[in-house]
Amino acid sequence: MPLSLRALRLSAALVCLAVPSLSYAQGAPMGGPGQVTEVGVMELTESDVPVSTTMPGRAVAKEQTEIRPRVEGVIKEIAYTPGRRVQEGDLLFRLDSETYEAALASAEAALDSAKATLSTAQAAYDRYAKLEGVGASTSDLESARATLAQAKASVKSAEADLQQAQLDLERVEIRSPIAGIPDVPVYSVGSLVTANQSDALTTVTRLNPIYVDVSESSARRMRIGELFEAGALTPGRELDVALTLENGEVYGRKGTLVSPGVTVSTTTGSIDSRFEFDNSEHKIMPGQFLRVEVVFGTTRGILVPQRATTRQSDGTLTAFIAEDGTAHQVTLSYSGTAENAWVVTDGVEVGDMIILDGLTNLKDGAEITTVPVTINEVGVVEDIVSTESETQSEAE
Structure with missing residues (x-):
């Protein structure tokens, strides 16, 4: 498309302006004689200059628990949705309960039998006690006393067995001990699991709030302390703690110090401290590498x-x-x-x-x-x- 006359004039003017400038730049370098x-x-x-330090850190869940069965059984139901928040006490897994229902019924019957035996033994002892010296020998009384004691012990044992059977039946329902986010189940319906097995069924993690653990040089902490003592560093009203995420984004929530660390590692010479951050949006996940900037105060x-x-x-x-x-x-x-x-x-x-x-x-x-x-x-x-x-x- 042909250029307009106005455009041609403008182009020519720009060329004329550029040529002297180029000649000037080539003829006299800036700062030359x-x-x-x-x-x-x-x-x-x-x-006022803020005095701060930036430390590497790792995100750590405030609460995290591995879910394991406390009784043996076949998984009949997975009652939660992975990634959806559960409350403390919510049902996660249900095992087949038939064996434990039968065990409970047997324990109840055994307790009834033990109580009946105790009643008979008590009556026999009372009878021999009344007849002692007139119609019953001392040995008969001692034998009745021993039988009564054994019957009482049998009742206590049956009561304990009944309590254990009740607990086992309750434990076929595996519930979350904390509020948090459950992970995907490792086992599926129909899998046989055993009591206190090494492999967890799933993991429940509390994501809000979240901890960030950092390591700080003990020498640097001493220098900061010396600045405070010398009056060269003015502390702020509160500790200013900022967090930078893995992608370089500055996290929008400030943190608080929950554990300042009181021991120095003999291998690294560092002090481990822990900060807490609000994580209501679940942007921070346990295990993430983060950077924590702490502003200790200001100096001139x-x-x-x-x-x-x-x-x-x-x-x-x-x-x-x-x-x-x-x-x-x-x-x-x-x-x-x-x-x-x-x-x-x-x-x-x-x-x-x-x-x-x-x-x-x-x-x-x-x-x-x-x-x-x-x-x-x-x-x-x-x-x-x-x-x-x-x-x-x-x-x-």
């Missing part, structure tokens, strides 16, 4: 934006500051990161003008002119003048 480079600068200030420090720094080949971190129309390269020491910035402990001071923009090909000692800039909410460097003008225009 005789070239004054315009750079964007921001004044460094001291601010200088934040240097990471975009203003360069990592040299020897590993040192450098940046440029503007002073008296000249760019000076400085080497930075830092203690950590916060808000996409380095927490700098040496190399710059409060009031220094850090160079954020115009760093391409910038050399130490290069002549510069400075423009005040800032970093907006999305991380883009903007001229402060332009930002103020836009704000005024919006107000008008």
Whole structure:
């Protein structure tokens, strides 16, 4: 399709504008001799810096139980749906009960028989006791007493057998001991299972809330304690605990410390701690690898934006500051990161003008002119003048 005249004129104009720019760029590299480079600068200030640490962790169910039969039998019914929540006491499996019903009836009959025998023995003993010395010998009385004691013991034994038969019959109904989510059954209807077998029928897991276990260096915990004691670290109103999921997503619920850990591993030198998180949406599953960030408090420090720094080949971190129309390269020491910035402990001071923009090909000692800039909410460097003008225009 032929271009319109207006489009052709626009294309020609863009070409004409591009050619001088290209020639200028090739003729005078930025920061070269005789070239004054315009750079964007921001004044460094001291601010409250969060002191935090990130630790690897594993999700652990608050409650998890393996379901095993306590009596032998054939599975007649699987009464739950895998993945659907069950309450404590809900029926999971039912075994064939015929054998245990018969055993219960037999135990009841045995108890009745034992009670009848006891009644006879009691009557015989009472009779010999009345006739002792006049119509019954001492040996007859002792024999009656022994028979009575044996009858009483038989009744107690029959009562215990009856109680066991009742328990066995109740145990053909296998119920959940906790509220949670049951897994798929390992056995199917018709399978023969035995009492206290090694293989579980299924597993029930409570997913909400959920624990996350982490390991922390004992040396790091000591350093944090020293900062608190020295007054260099101000504790927050409460411990700020954030969680990052396996996919990099920051979890929307904060955690609480439930077990701070009081022993140090002799093999790893670490302390195991446990945090609890709300998991009502079941986004976290036991066994998942997670990252826990704990903010212990805040300290005063200088934040240097990471975009203003360069990592040299020897590993040192450098940046440029503007002073008296000249760019000076400085080497930075830092203690950590916060808000996409380095927490700098040496190399710059409060009031220094850090160079954020115009760093391409910038050399130490290069002549510069400075423009005040800032970093907006999305991380883009903007001229402060332009930002103020836009704000005024919006107000008008």
